[in-house]
Each structure stands twice: as C-alpha cells, then as structure tokens.
Amino acid sequence: MGDVFKALADPTRRTILDELAERDAQTLFEICARLATRHGLASTRQAISQHIAVLEAAGLVTTRREGRYKFHHLDTTPLREVTRRWPITEEEE
C-alpha cells in the first residue's frame, strides 16, 4: 500500500489529479496529450505512467480495463485521512 501524502508531493501528479477531476475516465495517452496542451507539461508517456502507478498505489486513482484501453478514475476517498488527522480550523466570515 502506497503513501497518500508522498503521492501528493509531486506537482505533476497533482496536475494529473486535476485533469481527472475535470474529465473522468481518460486513457494514458489522453492524459499525456491534455497535460501537454492544457497544462504545458512536456513529460514522456513513461514518466506519466510511473506517476499514475504511484497515484494508483495510494488509492487516489482506480483503473478499468476495456480492450486495449485502460481508463483512469479519480478517487478522493484517501484524502479524508488529511482532514481526519488534523481537524481543519473553521473559516471565518
């Protein structure tokens, strides 16, 4: 089982989560393309693939196989640990 906090430590991985939050069920190549065009990240496919593996180990991303495509889904459930561990002070108005 991976470390949620370590998974969040990398900026590229956080951008991948942003992408999946905006558009669910993307393939690896889609994520690569959109990272390049919309976020200005010029990373190779392998680099992204390894990042996704880390996110998957942390439970932040789940995958679904379909033929030769592999769709990725965002799962924010592990993020509950953050707020559970250190209760966030309420916002003032």
Add this chain to the structure above:
Amino acid sequence: MGDVFKALADPTRRTILDELAERDAQTLFEICARLATRHGLASTRQAISQHIAVLEAAGLVTTRREGRYKFHHLDTTPLREVTRRWPITEEEE
C-alpha cells in the same frame, strides 16, 4: 513560500504535527523528547529542527520567540487547499 504537500510527505514531519495538535506551544527540545518517548523516533535535534523549518515554510507551523525559548504552534489553515482543490466525496451512511 514552501510547498504544503511536500511538507506533508515525510512521516516524521506528520508526527510532529500530531504532537503539536495534541499539545500546543512546545519548544524544540520538548518536541525532540516527546517524539522519542511517545512515538519511538530517535532523531537528532538538528534533524527535527530542519523538519520544523520545512513545516514553517509551508505555513503549517508558526513560532513565537520568548527569551531563549521558541514556542511552536500548529496552523491547519494551509490544509484547506487539499479539500478545496479536490472536493472530497461525501461519506455514505
């Protein structure tokens, strides 16, 4: 300005936050002692000092000088970025 996510990536730093959440306004030596006795962490003072510097740069810890003592305080405000960036799915009952 430091990176909140990178600051949370290290287990020792997370334990320091736990300690400050449980007992506020501790000095560096107090933190060292309690990490050793209560959490089984045998880190040197310098190591802890550097960790606290990272937490401080991330805004998770604030300090208050008083004579030769320096008291540390937990500030969970930066953690809001986590839940703000990726809305956490509601818990099912």
Add this chain to the structure above:
DNA sequence: TTGACAGGCAAGTCGATGCTTGCCTAACGT
C-alpha cells in the same frame, strides 16, 4: 563573568525518486 542551556548555520554523505532509454506484449483494423 562564566558555564550551562536553547537554538542556528553550513558543508558533506547517501539513499530515495523522477526521468529517460530501449525493448516487449496485447488488442484492433484493413
């Protein structure tokens, strides 16, 4: 004033990690 105590600064070591490179397997279309 001198020693003990709380903390800071900086260089060096070493393992972790992000990235590349090269090659491989599997599914689909024509």
Add this chain to the structure above:
DNA sequence: ACGTTAGGCAAGCATCGACTTGCCTGTCAA
C-alpha cells in the same frame, strides 16, 4: 497476416532530500 496503437517492464542516470557532523550565537542563572 501485418502494421498500428495502447500500454508495460526494467535498467541506468541524475537530482533531490533527509540526516549527520561540527561549530557558532544568544539567553539566563549562580
């Protein structure tokens, strides 16, 4: 069948980050 497309595996490199080591500054008490 064959080429293309989607993805995987593994070794090598290079940088980053945690930790140590050694020494220095500032505060307080006797």
